[in-house]
Amino acid sequence: MIDIETARQMALSLPGTVEQDHFGIPSFRVNNHIFSTLWIKEQRMMVKLSPVDQSVFNSFDPSVFYPVPNKWGLKGATFVELTKVRRDMLEDALNLAYQGVVVKKK
Secondary structure: OOOHHHHHHHHHOOOOOEEEEEOOEEEEEEOOEEEEEEEOOOOEEEEEOOHHHHHHHHHHOOOOEEEOOOHHHHOOEEEEEOOOOOHHHHHHHHHHHHHHHHHHOO
8 A cells, every 4th residue: 555645755756757736636747747646535646658558557456557537548547546556566657657758758
């Protein structure tokens, strides 16, 4: 289990990351591009993965990693249940989301 503050610190530990409000929820950005959001009330985090990476994490455990239920989910936006996720898996997902934004936006 990962608490909200730990999830926040994990995201902010990535180089150049800043936290900004995004429609009432914290978002984590690098070079002004979102790679993750934190859903405090729901105890979950969204990570912006590629559709392939999303399917890999989802196949591990669909109760922990699952697509956001809308068009963003089809593009790789993935919810992570913080009450169920292992720290190492959240670190991997955050790193992939971060790298996807950094590499794509260079």
